[in-house]
Amino acid sequence: MNPTAPLTTKTNPLLADKPLVIAGPCSAETEAQVLDTCQRLAATGRVNMLRAGIWKPRTKPGLFEGIGTKGLPWLVRARELTGLPVAVEVATAKHVEDCLAFDVDVLWLGARTTVNPFSVQEVAAALRGVDRPVLIKNPLNPDVELWTGAVERLRQVGTGPLGLIHRGFSSYGQTEFRNAPMWHLPIEMKRRFPELPILCDPSHIAGRRELLHGIAQQAADLDFDGLMIEAHQDPDAAWSDAAQQVTPERLAELLAGIVWRRETTDQPDYLSALAQLRERINHLDDEILQLISKRMGVAEQIGRYKKDNSITILQPGRWQEIVDRGVRKGAKLGLSEGFIHRFLDAIHLESIQHQDRVMNE
Known part of the structure; x- marks a missing residue:
């Protein structure tokens, strides 16, 4: 400084x-x-x-x-x-x-x-x-x-x-x-x-x-x-x-001891490399969204089976199984446990909303 x-x-x-x-x-x-x-x-x-x-x-x-x-x-x-x-x-x-x-x-x-x-x-x-x-x-x-x-x-x-x-x-x-x-x-x-x-x-x-x-x-x-x-x-x-x-x-x-970095630079090599990496992230994000959409489609199918058999949407045992499995898998992939919990919580809430719509059609 x-x-x-x-x-x-x-x-x-x-x-x-x-x-x-x-x-x-x-x-x-x-x-x-x-x-x-x-x-x-x-x-x-x-x-x-x-x-x-x-x-x-x-x-x-x-x-x-x-x-x-x-x-x-x-x-x-x-x-x-x-x-x-x-x-x-x-x-x-x-x-x-x-x-x-x-x-x-x-x-x-x-x-x-x-x-x-x-x-x-x-x-x-x-x-x-x-x-x-x-x-x-x-x-x-x-x-x-x-x-x-x-x-x-x-x-x-x-x-x-x-x-x-x-x-x-x-x-x-x-x-x-x-x-x-x-x-x-x-x-x-x-x-x-x-x-x-x-x-x-x-x-x-x-x-x-x-x-x-x-x-x-x-x-x-x-x-x-x-x-x-x-x-x-x-x-x-x-x-x-x-x-x-x-x-x-x-x-x-x-x-x-604090390093204050710049927000950007006009160096051509940096800008070119960053643009390529960001484009890769854009493609990966598109793939992730496509997969999440497919997962919600499966959740809706499950919702229809639950509706036909008068089964509740929330299944705590199954949810805990998903979380435990996700944390174990995430650790092997270098993802923090906190991130896995936040990510799966968001997925779970969206799945519940999709199933709720099916239940109340």
Whole structure:
């Protein structure tokens, strides 16, 4: 990553040279903590923008819920000392008003806000006609329509430039990550809104600092435009999310190890080879679709036999047999178990729909 020149409030901070890196503590705790962390981040030369949580939506009462509005002057002072713009999460109209009063450069909606259309609309109404960049994190649950709806609500009121933040999705049970990446969902948002920059928040996906680099590199490989990542002067002593934060110096080392690749090149050999390989993929996709269509035809025949003999569509034992067989076969072919489950689930649902139509003809 190349160091970028400090931005000012007169420029659009979302249009910084790629990658855009927003960093700072999960929570603003004290003025000394904010200023020390932010100055050390600026000194690395690898951060474009500073962040700190002023208001913290917490799962349970009694946890640290942020220092509140009195922390905003600390960020203003950090901006004065470093020359870097500052970003703050907002969840209510009052948050927006307070941030505008202190001329906060960039606002963002957190996952717990994006999940609630009423909250998004309240923030949007407070931003009507205000030329201020706004970033929108994905909702807690894996729902692209909610994420899309938040973008549309903010566009309707005419704010400044918009951007997206992928911070992972809540999922049931214990997993490797704090929030499941579900990379296909931010990829779908990139397809729907190719003009919007999209950042990755490795801190909230990982939940543990040792996983940050791998997630950040995957985001870079998927052509994300940058990162929002948490750094603290003394991570283990942080008042919130201590396990996922790193020191500014460790963050600089992490960022130095990330390879940011180009989306394309004009090299003739590359373009020619890629075109041939993509054509092969097109042909293979056509064959796959033809085979799936034939499989659905067989499923419809089975549906007719079930209908004639008053047999239910769903056969759990047979379905489990298909899954077990698919996982074993997929492993031999180099396909992950997770992919096999997702693929077969989609096939199974489509088969059920075909059989249901036959049953109810």
